[in-house]
Amino acid sequence: MKALLLVIGLSLFSLCLFASQQAFWVQDVPWDEGKALTLNWHTAADSIQLQKADSLGVWETIYIGSSQPPIYTDSDLTPGTNYAYRLIIPQKATADSLFYTAEAKTLEQWIYMNKLSYLLILLVISGAIMYYVQSARMGKDYFIRRIGGLDSMEEAIGRATEKGKPILFVPGIGDLDDIQTIASLTILSHLAQRSAEYDTKLIVPCRFSMVLSAAREVVKEAYLRVGKPDAYKEDNIFYLSDDQFGYVAGIDGIMVREQPAANFFLGSFYAESLILAETGYSTGAIQTSGTAQASQLPFFVVSCDYTLIGEELFAASAYLSRDPQQLGSLKGHDFGKLLVIILILTGVITEIIGWHWFKAFFEGAQ
Amino acid sequence: MSHFMSVLGLWMSVFFTFSIFSFLYKDNPFYKLAEQIFVGLSAAYWLVYLFYSIMLPNLFTKLISDFRGNIILLIPAVLGLMMLMRIIPKTQWLSRFPIAIMIGTSAGISMVRYAKSDLLSQISATMINPFAGETTSIVIGNFLLIIGTICGVYYFYFSKKQEGISAVPSKIGIWFLMISFGASFGYTVMARVSLLIGRLEFLLKDWLHIIN
Numbered sequence: 165m166k167a168l169l170l171v172i173g174l175s176l177f178s179l180c181l182f183a184s185q186q187a188f189w190v191q192d193v194p195w196d197e198g199k200a201l202t203l204n205w206h207t208a209a210d211s212i213q214l215q216k217a218d219s220l221g222v223w224e225t226i227y228i229g230s231s232q233p234p235i236y237t238d239s240d241l242t243p244g245t246n247y248a249y250r251l252i253i254p255q256k257a258t259a260d261s262l263f264y265t266a267e268a269k270t271l272e273q274w275i276y277m278n279k280l281s282y283l284l285i286l287l288v289i290s291g292a293i294m295y296y297v298q299s300a301r302m303g304k305d306y307f308i309r310r311i312g313g314l315d316s317m318e319e320a321i322g323r324a325t326e327k328g329k330p331i332l333f334v335p336g337i338g339d340l341d342d343i344q345t346i347a348s349l350t351i352l353s354h355l356a357q358r359s360a361e362y363d364t365k366l367i368v369p370c371r372f373s374m375v376l377s378a379a380r381e382v383v384k385e386a387y388l389r390v391g392k393p394d395a396y397k398e399d400n401i402f403y404l405s406d407d408q409f410g411y412v413a414g415i416d417g418i419m420v421r422e423q424p425a426a427n428f429f430l431g432s433f434y435a436e437s438l439i440l441a442e443t444g445y446s447t448g449a450i451q452t453s454g455t456a457q458a459s460q461l462p463f464f465v466v467s468c469d470y471t472l473i474g475e476e477l478f479a480a481s482a483y484l485s486r487d488p489q490q491l492g493s494l495k496g497h498d499f500g501k502l503l504v505i506i507l508i509l510t511g512v513i514t515e516i517i518g519w520h521w522f523k524a525f526f527e528g529a530q
Numbered sequence: 531m532s533h534f535m536s537v538l539g540l541w542m543s544v545f546f547t548f549s550i551f552s553f554l555y556k557d558n559p560f561y562k563l564a565e566q567i568f569v570g571l572s573a574a575y576w577l578v579y580l581f582y583s584i585m586l587p588n589l590f591t592k593l594i595s596d597f598r599g600n601i602i603l604l605i606p607a608v609l610g611l612m613m614l615m616r617i618i619p620k621t622q623w624l625s626r627f628p629i630a631i632m633i634g635t636s637a638g639i640s641m642v643r644y645a646k647s648d649l650l651s652q653i654s655a656t657m658i659n660p661f662a663g664e665t666t667s668i669v670i671g672n673f674l675l676i677i678g679t680i681c682g683v684y685y686f687y688f689s690k691k692q693e694g695i696s697a698v699p700s701k702i703g704i705w706f707l708m709i710s711f712g713a714s715f716g717y718t719v720m721a722r723v724s725l726l727i728g729r730l731e732f733l734l735k736d737w738l739h740i741i742n
Contacts, residue, residue, distance in 0.1 A: 307689060381625075413564075
């Protein structure tokens with residue numbers, strides 16, 4: 165008897181739950197930047213229509229189609245705003261429609277859980293860099309393999325000194341907010357130091373005022389470091405033009421008239437890369453280039469004696485200075501590369517097995 | 531008058547086009563003239579452009595119309611003035627502060643941006659089931675994508691001497707890079723040829739009226 169009562173009670177409870185289930189409801193997407201709402205519905209109908217009320221309360225259709233899957237995400241919304249939606253289910257038998265309305269407010273959370281992989285990777289790589297920098301400071305010696313393009317720097321400076329001709333350094337056409345320009349200026353520092361030691365003229369034409377100021381500071385500092393502040397000539401680091409091809413035309417003129425013995429094109433380059441490198445080649449200068457612009461690397465590879473490909477440009481500073489702190493940082497970057505390889509291999513294996521959650525975890529951060 | 535100006539403009543375009551082309555032979559006074567007018571004009575143009583499109587609407591107009599509401603704009607304005615202090619030798623050191631702020635913020639923003647666009651996008655795009663392709667060529671392509679990415683990343687691993695077995699993935703990586711450079715080179719050369727065609731079209735159509 166008790167068992168019968170229990171079965172009846174549970175059946176009634178289930179029936180009540182089913183009866184109380186809403187046909188249409190809207191929810192804020194949890195753990196996000198507050199720009200999305202999910203619309204959910206329960207219906208046996210094949211097709212549905214969704215409408216959203218605009219600021220004046222006028223309904224605008226946002227979706228017409230299949231009712232499956234019973235979920236729709238409305239994105240690109242304003243955080244902290246109330247949005248009203250309407251579900252329209254056409255009734256074939258009566259040629260009428262059922263209307264359900266629901267509303268919800270977009271809420272912005274402090275932590276976006278879909279970007280957790282992003283945070284974890286940044287924390288792991290940053291932690292590795294800090295660890296290696298610290299251990300390098302404590303005296304641990306790290307090995308860096310040979311980078312041909314950077315070894316050539318001494319050769320190029322030596323050649324310019326022997327010939328009594330200047331060195332041309334082009335820090336790219338990017339502004340100071342481009343990480344390649346910053347990497348380029350760290351190489352300039354080393355080059356300026358060497359040219360100061362050998363009393364070789366160093367010419368640095370700049371495209372942007374900020375780059376000009378930074379380049380002047382870097383070169384001046386290098387001359388001070390080797391104890392030759394009087395040899396520093398501010399006029400050798402100058403502004404040409406903000407215009408991309410105006411800047412290139414100016415550099416071409418310098419290459420043809422000043423006939424530098426060594427040209428360095430290091431930084432961010434675009435369509436002008438071949439024009440620069442080709443003119444430099446025609447003057448017979450020894451040329452070293454480096455950029456992370458994948459589309460411009462082919463032109464440098466074919467027309468320059470040495471090319472720093474992508475990451476080599478960023479490793480240059482540590483390679484040239486052999487400064488323990490920078491070597492530690494480079495070691496940390498290498499740890500990041502190993503991590504990338506391991507993650508890719510793991511991802512490929514999990515995809516083959518059919519565990520798609522691993523890839524989804526990383527895709528969520530985009 | 532307007533006709534005269536358009537004809538003058540056309541002839542000037544032709545003159546400067548030939549002056550620039552003359553560099554293909556060797557450096558000469560015509561190229562020097564064209565180059566220096568181009569550099570000077572473009573520098574002046576950008577100065578005026580930056581003043582009217584950035585300084586005026588983003589700083590001066592906002593400060594004049596609503597000073598209290600835009601008081602935060604005084605920070606970049608002061609940083610800009612500090613950059614101008616380079617003109618006076620004794621105050622040159624002041625420009626180091628805006629440069630330091632610029633480099634620091636650029637490095638920080640770039641780290642976050644590149645980690646997202648280059649690192650995570652590349653990782654997740656390479657996490658594929660190589661056998662999932664419908665045709666053999668797709669399957670081969672999937673394998674090439676995975677091998678190329680892993681070996682390409684390994685090529686830039688600097689902390690280990692690349693000799694013996696550890697040199698193999700590195701060599702595969704540089705092969706992938708060089709093949710992609712070759713393809714990119716061919717593609718861009720075609721784009722450059724179209725620029726030359728554009729210039730020749732101007733000379734033959736707009737100037738000489740030889741072609742329609």
